[in-house]
Amino acid sequence: MTIYAITYYAITNATSNIFYQDQQYPTNFANEIKCCEYIVGYSYNGDPMMPDVIPLVVKNLDMNQSHFVHVPQQYLSNQTGLITDTALNSSMSNYFATIYFNRVNETEIDYTMYYNYSVPYNSLMLSKIDISYNNPVLETYAGAIQLAVEQALINTLSEKPELHLTFRYRKPPSGMSGSNYNNQMSLKLLKPFAMVFIYFVLTFPCIMFLNMRAEETQRKIRAYLKTFGVYDEIYLASWLIDGLVGSLYNCVVLLIFGYSCPGFDFFNKTNPSILFIVFTTYSFTINSFCLLLGSVLTTTKGSVILSVIIFTLGLFSSVSLSLIGPMIYNIFSGKYSFIGAIFSIVPFLNINKILNDIGCVTTPGIVSNFDSSEAINNGYAYTWHNFTGPPTPEISGVSFNPPSAFQSLNILFAFGLVALFFSWYLDKTLRGPFGAKKPWNFLFTREYWTPTHIPYINITDYDLQGHHNSLDPDIIHESDNVTKENMTKYALIIRNITKEYHGKLAVDHLSLAAENGKIVGLLGPNGTGKTTIINMITGLTNPSSGLSLVYGFNSASQATSIHTLIGYTPQFDVNWPAFTAREHLRIMTSIKEKRANLNQDIEAILKQIRLTSVADNPVGSYSGGMQRRLSCGLALIGNPKIIILDEPTTGVDPANRLYLWRLIKSMKKDRLILLTSHSMEEVDALCDKIAIMSSGKLAAVGTPTHLKSKYSTGFKLHLITSQPDQAIQTIQEYLPTAILNQRTSNTLIYTIHHIKYLSAFLKYLSQDTSVQSFISDWQIQGTTIEDVFLTVVADQKLKIM
Numbered sequence: 007m008t009i010y011a012i013t014y015y016a017i018t019n020a021t022s023n024i025f026y027q028d029q030q031y032p033t034n035f036a037n038e039i040k041c042c043e044y045i046v047g048y049s050y051n052g053d054p055m056m057p058d059v060i061p062l063v064v065k066n067l068d069m070n071q072s073h074f075v076h077v078p079q080q081y082l083s084n085q086t087g088l089i090t091d092t093a094l095n096s097s098m099s100n101y102f103a104t105i106y107f108n109r110v111n112e113t114e115i116d117y118t119m120y121y122n123y124s125v126p127y128n129s130l131m132l133s134k135i136d137i138s139y140n141n142p143v144l145e146t147y148a149g150a151i152q153l154a155v156e157q158a159l160i161n162t163l164s165e166k167p168e169l170h171l172t173f174r175y176r177k178p179p180s181g182m183s184g185s186n187y188n189n190q191m192s193l194k195l196l197k198p199f200a201m202v203f204i205y206f207v208l209t210f211p212c213i214m215f216l217n218m219r220a221e222e223t224q225r226k227i228r229a230y231l232k233t234f235g236v237y238d239e240i241y242l243a244s245w246l247i248d249g250l251v252g253s254l255y256n257c258v259v260l261l262i263f264g265y266s267c268p269g270f271d272f273f274n275k276t277n278p279s280i281l282f283i284v285f286t287t288y289s290f291t292i293n294s295f296c297l298l299l300g301s302v303l304t305t306t307k308g309s310v311i312l313s314v315i316i317f318t319l320g321l322f323s324s325v326s327l328s329l330i331g332p333m334i335y336n337i338f339s340g341k342y343s344f345i346g347a348i349f350s351i352v353p354f355l356n357i358n359k360i361l362n363d364i365g366c367v368t369t370p371g372i373v374s375n376f377d378s379s380e381a382i383n384n385g386y387a388y389t390w391h392n393f394t395g396p397p398t399p400e401i402s403g404v405s406f407n408p409p410s411a412f413q414s415l416n417i418l419f420a421f422g423l424v425a426l427f428f429s430w431y432l433d434k435t436l437r438g439p440f441g442a443k444k445p446w447n448f449l450f451t452r453e454y455w456t457p458t459h460i461p462y463i464n465i466t467d468y469d470l471q472g473h474h475n476s477l478d479p480d481i482i483h484e485s486d487n488v489t490k491e492n493m494t495k496y497a498l499i500i501r502n503i504t505k506e507y508h509g510k511l512a513v514d515h516l517s518l519a520a521e522n523g524k525i526v527g528l529l530g531p532n533g534t535g536k537t538t539i540i541n542m543i544t545g546l547t548n549p550s551s552g553l554s555l556v557y558g559f560n561s562a563s564q565a566t567s568i569h570t571l572i573g574y575t576p577q578f579d580v581n582w583p584a585f586t587a588r589e590h591l592r593i594m595t596s597i598k599e600k601r602a603n604l605n606q607d608i609e610a611i612l613k614q615i616r617l618t619s620v621a622d623n624p625v626g627s628y629s630g631g632m633q634r635r636l637s638c639g640l641a642l643i644g645n646p647k648i649i650i651l652d653e654p655t656t657g658v659d660p661a662n663r664l665y666l667w668r669l670i671k672s673m674k675k676d677r678l679i680l681l682t683s684h685s686m687e688e689v690d691a692l693c694d695k696i697a698i699m700s701s702g703k704l705a706a707v708g709t710p711t712h713l714k715s716k717y718s719t720g721f722k723l724h725l726i727t728s729q730p731d732q733a734i735q736t737i738q739e740y741l742p743t744a745i746l747n748q749r750t751s752n753t754l755i756y757t758i759h760h761i762k763y764l765s766a767f768l769k770y771l772s773q774d775t776s777v778q779s780f781i782s783d784w785q786i787q788g789t790t791i792e793d794v795f796l797t798v799v800a801d802q803k804l805k806i807m
């Protein structure tokens with residue numbers, strides 16, 4: 007809006023003084039002539055009609071007959087002002103003008119008026135009362151005489167005395183006359199300005215589009231949508247359609263603006279259908295180009311930098327090309343044919359060449375001297391004829407042959423199609439951090455054209471063999487427990503999976519298998535590879551080696567099949583703040599599956615996640631806990647067979663967390679839930695099986711009870727005491743093997759490995775009043791998953807060292 011407002015202001019300001027402005031015609035002109043007793047002379051070339059005309063002129067002027075005098079023919083001369091001078095010399099100080107009538111043919115009478123002024127004025131057309139000097143008195147009187155004369159001529163020629171003329175008096179541009187206004191500097195600037203303005207308006211939204219797309223990739227929305235089964239082609243097409251609809255709107259607004267802005271000759275002198283075709287073709291090409299860049303760039307930072315560079319280069323070329331005008335065509339000559347080819351290919355340059363083709367004709371610039379006034383009188387200055395013909399008529403006689411605007415437009419369109427293809431191709435082969443890349447020759451592989459949707463296809467015993475990179479019997483068992491015979495009993499099978507980023511293993515030969523109806527917890531310190539594993543299971547990332555099977559479907563090669571089986575809650579809430587929870591569920595359900603009882607299912611999920619009462623509020627107004635619940639609800643869409651929850655309760659308050667735990671537990675019936683969390687309490691409360699990872703490897707695996715007993719660190723005894731020293735002495739006496747872990751002013755924490763002594767001591771504590779006088783409270787705690795986790799991770803670190 008701001009750009010449009012500035013442009014409108016600039017254009018109207020630059021052109022305001024080149025237009026005739028309607029003004030009130032003085033009505034009392036005849037009185038003025040009469041009162042001042044001016045004398046007007048006349049003469050004619052023997053036309054027999056003139057004796058009828060003269061009395062009418064006198065009558066129209068309402069002047070004294072004696073003041074309208076006949077001037078003898080011999081006084082007339084072609085020399086400027088001679089008649090006036092003659093009249094003045096003959097001491098008629100109030101002599102004002104002379105009119106000389108000349109009969110041209112049957113229907114045309116030409117008349118010339120000479121004023122009491124050095125500049126003569128020739129009037130040939132009734133409609134053009136054009137006074138070229140700025141003297142209000144002369145303007146008034148001369149106008150009065152003209153009106154009287156023309157009224158008389160029309161009445162006489164048409165033989166209709168009742169015909170009455172209405173005159174429009176138009177003030178001429180200051181300091182200018184006729185079509186000489188091309189000399190105006192402000193007008194000359196319009197041509198470059200038009201090109202730069204159009205380039206800016208058409209290109210800028212596409213740059214925003216590029217940034218939005220990169221931002222969406224960075225927010226992992228793309229990856230998330232993919233787990234709902236959104237095809238790459240649909241995703242790209244939705245962006246293209248979005249961009250094109252925006253651009254079409256942009257083009258229409260630009261055209262309406264251009265054609266309604268008085269003085270914007272670039273538009274007003276060009277056939278609108280040409281500009282519509284040029285603008286929409288450029289918009290298509292630039293959108294395809296942005297789509298291509300979006301397939302290569304994945305960070306908003308990169309996109310911002312690149313888009314600013316492209317935009318600035320385009321703007322720079324736009325300004326410079328428009329300033330050098332027709333000289334731009336030199337670059338298409340044999341001498342500079344390479345640069346000419348670049349001009350034709352690069353859309354930002356090509357559009358400027360096309361705009362320049364139009365601008366040279368419609369808006370004469372600093373260099374151009376083509377006067378389009380003749381063409382304007384016959385309609386648009388720039389027509390389809392100009393568009394398809396050789397550009398810029400004023401450079402005739404030059405040896406090289408630049409492409410026509412139409413040819414340039416075809417090249418622009420072809421570039422758009424090529425960019426569209428490569429945006430699709432590179433999107434598949436150059437996927438950024440998220441997304442499974444296809445090999446560069448994927449178009450020539452059979453799997454691409456005939457994908458299989460059969461589970462457990464081509465799985466051999468060798469594929470199912472684990473890699474023994476640990477001596478831990480649980481891990482060895484986890485690597486060996488799946489065979490071809492029993493593989494169908496597992497909902498998830500991961501074998502020897504690895505993922506390498508920049509030469510570093512994020513996941514290192516990990517094997518894991520899990521059955522239906524279980525909750526499996528994946529634990530590990532930050533950056534240990536949990537999310538990478540999830541991305542490989544969901545088919546968002548291809549493993550560097552190894553296998554991931556979800557109900558027998560290969561995550562890497564049969565991703566489309568597994569997306570219908572998976573429900574996924576990513577680590578961060580992926581949602582659209584303006585949409586309501588119900589809309590989120592509706593949109594995602596329609597993406598994932600076709601259902602007859604859609605509303606019923608949505609209501610059931612809303613009830614499950616306790617969002618029914620706020621289902622129609624925008625998600626942007628939800629608390630963190632509510633958004634997390636919605637994310638879990640979205641994972642339930644389509645009744646998936648495996649649900650993956652990546653840190654589902656992060657940032658959720660205790661009450662909501664408890665509710666989510668209940669929800670997760672209720673979800674596990676007939677499906678597998680894979681959960682990652684940093685809350686040991688959560689994993690302990692929910693999981694049937696826990697896999698602890700460290701540095702990309704599986705470090706421990708088993709049920710919570712098994713792990714607690716295997717990695718038992720003994721019991722923790724917490725004592726609250728008013729006399730710590732005396733308490734320490736008592737413990738040493740009764741529990742000599744106890745290890746003091748922590749001591750504060752009134753708290754002591756011991757680790758005790760032998761339950762035998764502990765029970766005797768606890769009996770003593772509860773019965774002996776003397777000890778109760780300095781140990782006021784105590785608590786005993788078994789091994790927690792947190793203890794197990796810390797032990798396992800510490801052990802693993804030691805092994806690495």
Ligand SMILES: Nc1ncnc2c1ncn2[C@@H]1O[C@H](COP(=O)(O)OP(=O)(O)OP(=O)(O)O)[C@@H](O)[C@H]1O
Pocket residue numbers: 439440507508512530531532533534535536537538539577
């Ligand atoms: N796209 C990527 N490019 C390069 N390195 C990556 C990429 N994704 C992950 N990594 C690296 O792989 C390792 C594992 O990352 P991952 O996100 O899987 O860990 P995580 O266990 O999920 O961590 P957190 O608990 O913090 O979510 C890290 O060192 C990380 O830096």
